[in-house]
Amino acid sequence: MQLRLLGVASLLILAACEAKPELNEETVKTLAVTGVGEVEVLPDQFVLSGAIIKQNDTSQVAMNNVADIVNDMQSGVGDIAALKSSEFNFASVNTVGVKDPQCLLFNQEADRTNNTLRRGERRVKKRVCEDQSQQASLTFSFTGSPPEQAGVAMARFSKAGAIRLRLDGYRIDNIDEIELQAGELAVKNARNKADRLAAAAGANITGVLDLDSYQATYDQRAASAPRVNLSGAGETSALLDGGEPVDVTDMNLEVGLQIVSASIALEFTYE
Amino acid sequence: MNRRGGGLGFWPALTGALIGAAGLYGYMQWQEKDRLVLDWGHAEDYIEFLEDEGDIDPAEPFKAEPLTVKASAEVRDVPDIAVITASMSAKDTLESRAVDDVATRVNAVQAAIAKFDVDVSVTDAKTTRKYDPICHSENQEARQRHVQINSDHWFNKRLDQKGDTKTKRRDPKPRIAQKICSAQSIEARTALVIRVSPPDAAGNVLQALADAGADSSQLYGYDFSNYDALYQEAAAKAVSKARAKAEMIARHAKADLGEIVEFYVGRPARTGRFGPQPTIINKSSARSNRGPSYSVGFAPPPPAIVREAPSVQYWDGSSVDEIIVTASKRVVSKSGHDGDKQYDLDDEGEEDVVPTSQNNALQMSLLSGPKSIRVSASLSYDYKTVIDGSVVPQEDNYRSP
Secondary structure, eight states, X not given: OHHHHHHHHHHHXXXXXXXXXXXXXXXXXEEEEEEEEEEEEOOSEEEEEEEEXXXXXXXXXXXXXXXXXXXXXXXXXXXXXXXXXXXXXXXXXXXXXXXXXXXXXXXXXXXXXXXXXXXXXXXXXXXXXXXXXXXXXXEEEEXXXXXXXHHHHHHHHHHHTOEEEEEEEEEOTTHHHHHHHHHHHHXXXXXXXXXXXXXXXXXXXXXXXXXXXXEEOSOEEOOOOOOXXXXXXXXXXXXXXXXXXXXXXXXXXXXXXXXXXXXXXXXXXXX | OHHHHSSOOXXXXXXXXXXXXXXXXXXXXXXXXHOOOOOTTTHHHHHHHHHHHTSSOOOOBOOOOOEEEEEEEEEEEOOSXXXXXXXXXXXXXXXXXXXXXXXXXXXXXXXXXXXXXXXXXXXXXXXXXXXXXXXXXXXXXXHHHHHHHHHHHHHHHHHHHHTOOSSOOOOOOOOOOOOOOOEEEEEEEEEEEEEESSGGGHHHHHHHHHHHTOSEEEEEEXXXXXXXXXXXXXXXXXHHHHHHHHXXXXXXXXXXXXXXXXXXXXXXXXXXXXXXXXXXXXXHHHXXXXXXXXXXXXXXXXXXXXXXXXXXXXXXXXXXXXXXXXOOOOOOBSSTTSTTOBOOOOOTTOSSOOOOOOOOTTOXXXXXXXXXXXXEEEEEEEEEOTTTTOBOOOTTTOOOO
């Protein structure tokens, strides 16, 4: 009886095995490999950002002071003989009344006390905080080339009176194309790895699955101008008027070859 | 009397016989039910019937579990690049003086290392305001105290509203006044990444950096210019070793290896350039900065331009942190499949957020000898046995005839 049953079952299984199993997520066999691609490239431009903040009794004078610095900055970079291109972008220009920070703080504390008044405590009368001065501010980003002139431009801006200076980074004109090249190399690299590893294991790559895990692996971000506080006491006045800017040494900021890299994790089917 | 007392009576005997017969019939019925009588034409129907009843799992033909073999291999080579980071900073109450101080030293540092075969890039150059940290921490304490006072206030108020006289009220805590934390100085800072080749010159470069006025310098690690080729070599070796292991096991067990059913190879730890590198301004920025934008008055600046701003310091000393938008800051596995461990980034303890390459796989000591790249592989093979395809009865799910 056992033999008969085994025979029946074997026949059933053999019949089932004759039909090719349908490929699905559970039956497909995959090998995952990570392909990498790198393209060496020299950047085309540098991007600097900074701010100019001035406070005065009147907003007109404060704005004039800002304008003076802008003019000095423009003439400063205009004197850089090696600078082939330059472009200012003003991100924000504002004037705002500046109140006494001690008065604002007193009112803030008064609110806190009044909202949680306890036995024995008296309500605190808030003060009227008048404008102490007027603040004018301007934030900007500056794009120039060649990229090794970034340090010189930064020094000229500082000399003119700009503050919160920052080298945001470098720009590559045809970054889309370069990144695509890195991506192509990554895909080819992944396929080569898959073929090589499959061959080492005694298998053959038959196709590819899951093409959507591509990512660029180089450091990138958006350029940004500084943000200036436009409420309450404005920017703290300390250090804004620390004296006339001094002559600043031109800075040599070298730019080496940059790597634009990409990686892709691909799943290959094999047999 | 005799009939009663002498032996078994008729009726009790009959009753006993009937009960016995019923029991025997029941037992036979049970036995009959438990017997499986199949012929060739009914086996399939019967299995289907049992499956429908949920009585048993279908009897599967025998198939051996795949043979899984693991192996790892390493390739040793001497790195051809040393990665060094250096930074210079200066503080002053006047921003231009701080920038000038740093500029002088940056120039001196680069001049000092120009005699070596180095590739220098700037990863950071900026000025930031520095505030009194004690004032900041006192303000933080004051804010926390206010939160506690607020919480106590509402706790006590709820009890009063409920008329709860049993629960003890929270005692009032003394208030702490906040202070105005003004900027104390401006710090100008520049950071460099220096790739030195051959790496044996790293020591001399570090010395030159220190002599020329670098505030800090660090041997970040070593790199291979042919990292991927070395990785591929190690991976292929690991796979070959795993395959050889499987073939050896099959040979000794007198089994025939079938096809690979699972195939895993450790992934490369390095998917981007090793070490910090300058930031590339990406495409979204190109759009936001295209063309001059000039807004006058009190309107807030266009968000497309100022959304990723450095920190804003408010009048009471509180601040909003800088937000980096699209830096590809990621944590990568240090050793591929090695326990799937994730390692934190080494940010060198810097407070500034500078997007750097996250691959610290090759961060090592000052000793620049050969380094290893290790890759693991795991293969699972099918194999054949003499009873493949047979239905093997099992106690739990199948009752043998």
